[in-house]
Amino acid sequence: xxxxxxxxxxxNHMKEQTIFSKTSFDFKDYNSIALCGRSGxxxxxxxxxxxxxxxxxxxxxxxxxxxxEKTRKDMANIRLKNISxxxxxxxxxxxxxxxxxLAFPLKLFGMKKKEISENIIDILKLLELDDLINEYPAKLxxxxxxxxxxxxxxxxxxxxxxxxEPTSELDELTEKKVLEIFKKYQQEGTKFLIATHSKxxxxxxxxxxxxxxYKILMNK
Ligand code: ADP
Ligand code: MG
Numbered sequence: 001x002x003x004x005x006x007x008x009x010x011x012n013h014m015k016e017q018t019i020f021s022k023t024s025f026d027f028k029d030y031n032s033i034a035l036c037g038r039s040g041x042x043x044x045x046x047x048x049x050x051x052x053x054x055x056x057x058x059x060x061x062x063x064x065x066x067x068x069e070k071t072r073k074d075m076a077n078i079r080l081k082n083i084s085x086x087x088x089x090x091x092x093x094x095x096x097x098x099x100x101x102l103a104f105p106l107k108l109f110g111m112k113k114k115e116i117s118e119n120i121i122d123i124l125k126l127l128e129l130d131d132l133i134n135e136y137p138a139k140l141x142x143x144x145x146x147x148x149x150x151x152x153x154x155x156x157x158x159x160x161x162x163x164x165e166p167t168s169e170l171d172e173l174t175e176k177k178v179l180e181i182f183k184k185y186q187q188e189g190t191k192f193l194i195a196t197h198s199k200x201x202x203x204x205x206x207x208x209x210x211x212x213x214y215k216i217l218m219n220k
Contacts, residue, residue, distance in 0.1 A: 001050065001160075002026040006059035006216075008045060019045050020057075021214035027160075032182070032192040034202040036219075037211030043195035044088060046216065047162045050193070052079040080108075084158040086166050090149040092137040098124075098148055099133050105156050123151045126181060142169035150178060154185060161185075163194045167201055179204045 008020040019042040027033065035043050048054040052061075052075030061068045061075075068074050079085075084105075093101050099120055106116045124130040127147045137145055146169040153161050167175040179201065182192055194201055202208050208219040 001064075002028075002062050003050065004060045004062070006049070006057060008042070008049065008054075008057040008059075018214055020216070023215040024059075025050070025209070025216045027191065027193070030191065030206045031186040032194065032205040032207075034205035034208045035193060035195040035211070035216075036197070036202055036208055039197075041211040042214075043211060044164055046211070047085060047164055047193065047195060051083050051085045051162050052076060053085070082159040084153040084156060084161050086149050086153045086161065086163040088164040088168075090137075090145050092145060092148060092152075094137050097134050097136055098129070098140075101137065101148060102152055102155055105152060109156065119155055123155045127151050128177075143171070143174065146170060147174075147178070150181075154181070154190075157185070157188070157190060159189070160191050160193065163192060165195055165197065167196070167198055172200075175200060 002025060004024045006020045006023050006025065008018075010017045010019065025046065035046065037043055045054065049057055055070040055072065055075055061070065063078055068078065093104065096104070102120045102123065103116050106119060111119070120133070121130065124133055127150065129144065129147055129151065132140065132144060132148070137148065140148065146166065150163070150166055153163070167178055170178060175198065183204070186192060192205070194205060196202055210217050210219055
């Protein structure tokens with residue numbers, strides 16, 4: 001996917017804040033891209049634009065060669081089928097168990113009960129969270145919630161995963177394990193765009209993009 005001529009501003013109480021100014025972003029054929037930049041530079045904003053959640057910008061969005069109208073329906077279709085976002089605040093369902101949180105996206109895709117349960121057990125084992133299968137998110141630590149959110153993205157094996165500071169709550173060893181799991185999924189075809197402050201995470205990606213002076217630039 002790519003976006004050309006991107007300009008994005010937020011309007012707060014009569015004040016206008018520029019985030020991006022006539023810049024572009026192209027995923028190209030990379031398997032993994034790190035998105036770096038100071039806090040407040042626009043990383044989360046770019047992820048929600050690319051994921052089709054934020055359509056309030058100027059710019060042209062292309063999916064392959066296809067130009068996408070910025071209507072909610074077009075973008076929601078693309079997103080549902082191809083992109084999974086791990087957001088900074090996890091967006092877990094707090095009145096549902098871990099199992100139900102993970103089952104939710106699979107049910108949407110019409111997967112059978114038995115297969116859902118097998119997939120959930122596998123992904124929880126992979127992330128060393130299998131003890132938590134019947135817990136509720138409110139009872140979990142920040143790092144556990146973060147890994148449940150990661151599991152919920154991985155479980156649907158989307159074409160793209162956009163991860164917003166996905167290891168911010170994790171210790172070094174757990175971060176390393178999560179990066180190894182991301183690598184495994186990359187080998188199976190999932191592409192990652194990861195907003196991060198972590199050097200380890202950035203260096204584990206094929207390329208690093210930086211947000212600076214309202215532009216998205218590739219690190220040389
Ligand atoms: P980052 O993820 O790099 O820390 P963000 O994309 O979250 O940056 O935010 C970029 C800037 O836009 C920040 O100054 C933030 O306060 C502002 N901002 C983010 N979301 C909104 C919003 N919904 N309305 C107004 N301003 C926003
Ligand atoms: Mg952010």
